[in-house]
Amino acid sequence: MSDLGEFLGLLIITSYGLTLLSFLLKWKYKYFKKQINEITWIKDRFTKIMKFFVKYHRFFGFATVLFILMHFGVQFSRYGVNITGALAAGLMFLQVGIGVYGFKMAKRSKLWLWSHRTLAVVIGVAIWIHIN
Numbered sequence: 001m002s003d004l005g006e007f008l009g010l011l012i013i014t015s016y017g018l019t020l021l022s023f024l025l026k027w028k029y030k031y032f033k034k035q036i037n038e039i040t041w042i043k044d045r046f047t048k049i050m051k052f053f054v055k056y057h058r059f060f061g062f063a064t065v066l067f068i069l070m071h072f073g074v075q076f077s078r079y080g081v082n083i084t085g086a087l088a089a090g091l092m093f094l095q096v097g098i099g100v101y102g103f104k105m106a107k108r109s110k111l112w113l114w115s116h117r118t119l120a121v122v123i124g125v126a127i128w129i130h131i132n
């Protein structure tokens, strides 16, 4: 039972990581565009993979929330309330809310981008605290 909880926790971290890949790959492309485009087979694969993660960014975000609910179900029934877990989960729910809001915005503001980016980092710290 505790192994299932741990496994679900790792699934949360994995989907959170996959959600971040859209940003990380775009960032890499921005700074290494020249090098990437120099070699055709790398260019083709890189842009394909990058587009995939940008396109499905929101679904990885939704998967994260789904795994949180499952992890919560297992861990809460066994250990009860967990403050650091609740904090990380609360921030993640907020992040998905902000993400959905931005997705529906006609033009995303600087404030929105800043909030969504900053929270992504804060969540990382919250998860680290929770598992340590």
Ligand code: HEM
Pocket: 005, 006, 008, 009, 010, 012, 013, 068, 071, 072, 075, 076, 079, 080, 081, 082, 084, 085, 086, 087, 088, 089, 092, 127, 130, 131
């Ligand atoms: C972003 C949200 C969360 C992530 C990424 C996450 C991740 C994890 C991971 C990877 C573990 C295993 C750590 C280890 O074995 O050392 C774990 C353990 C645990 N989690 Fe979470 N968790 C989250 C939210 C929650 C929530 C909402 C609860 C509320 C019940 C919770 C309760 C627990 C408990 C009780 C443990 C076991 C702690 C222990 O073995 O000492 N977690 N979590």
Ligand code: HEM
Pocket: 015, 016, 019, 020, 022, 023, 054, 057, 058, 059, 060, 061, 062, 064, 092, 095, 096, 097, 098, 099, 100, 101, 102, 103, 113, 116, 117, 120, 123
């Ligand atoms: C695990 C939850 C999530 C994390 C950690 C996360 C993180 C990020 C990050 C770091 C960026 C990059 C911002 C930039 O370009 O500098 C971003 C962009 C964005 N996110 Fe999220 N996000 C999450 C969930 C969501 C969800 C659920 C949605 C929508 C339903 C969403 C919508 C967007 C949009 C529209 C953008 C800007 C366009 C793009 O770069 O694709 N995010 N997100």
